[in-house]
Amino acid sequence: MRSGTEWTMGHAAPVKCTVVGGQWPQQRLADAGYSAEQVCQLCHAAPGTLCHRHWECDGTAALRRRSVDEGVVAAARSPAAGRPLWNRVLFPDPSRWIQPPLNEPMTYWFRVPADGIFSGIVYADGSGLYPTMPGLRRIGFAIAALDSRGHLTGAAYGPGVHPMQAVPVAELLAFLVLLRHSMAPLDAKSDCQMLVNGFARGRMWCTNTCAGTCMLHSSLISVLP
Numbered sequence: 001m002r003s004g005t006e007w008t009m010g011h012a013a014p015v016k017c018t019v020v021g022g023q024w025p026q027q028r029l030a031d032a033g034y035s036a037e038q039v040c041q042l043c044h045a046a047p048g049t050l051c052h053r054h055w056e057c058d059g060t061a062a063l064r065r066r067s068v069d070e071g072v073v074a075a076a077r078s079p080a081a082g083r084p085l086w087n088r089v090l091f092p093d094p095s096r097w098i099q100p101p102l103n104e105p106m107t108y109w110f111r112v113p114a115d116g117i118f119s120g121i122v123y124a125d126g127s128g129l130y131p132t133m134p135g136l137r138r139i140g141f142a143i144a145a146l147d148s149r150g151h152l153t154g155a156a157y158g159p160g161v162h163p164m165q166a167v168p169v170a171e172l173l174a175f176l177v178l179l180r181h182s183m184a185p186l187d188a189k190s191d192c193q194m195l196v197n198g199f200a201r202g203r204m205w206c207t208n209t210c211a212g213t214c215m216l217h218s219s220l221i222s223v224l225p
Ligand SMILES: [Zn+2]
Pocket: 040, 041, 042, 043, 044, 045, 046, 052, 053, 056, 057, 058, 059
């Protein structure tokens, strides 16, 4: 952050204190019973946490603007930011270099079905990489159609374009893409119980549960005849 002749022992000492967890912002004082006041004493607008002091407080904004660029501040404020890494200035959290999920819906055709339309027995599925790491997880979908002899007659796949990178969302996206590229007779197969429940219970259930996926459920219902 600072370099060359600007860097003095006056800066090094607070950094060392921060790195080793020696800072006592207001929230920590309150948690430990040393103060009845947990609100930041500079701005009085939020709990006085270390994160607030370093990355959010209006009272430290001028220092922040002078020392770090806006991209660093945005990354530090991200919900996915690793708090100890940012708040103790250990090093920039590597999650800032993770590519965000794609935002342009794409459907890639492995095999285009007859007339470009799925029908008959069709399997739709969603999946995700890094299932145990929400910040890294990326989802996608795939669709495959088989004829009566089990031969592949059509297949498509694509990224799961949605703010919520979770496998159930990928399952819904798979089915949504299928419905947009299919016609009767259609014997659609899915291994997603939430999807099956959605079709069985209808629009009200789909739009009143599972916040975040209700819009997708609603989209599914809307493309049905
Ligand atoms: Zn403040």
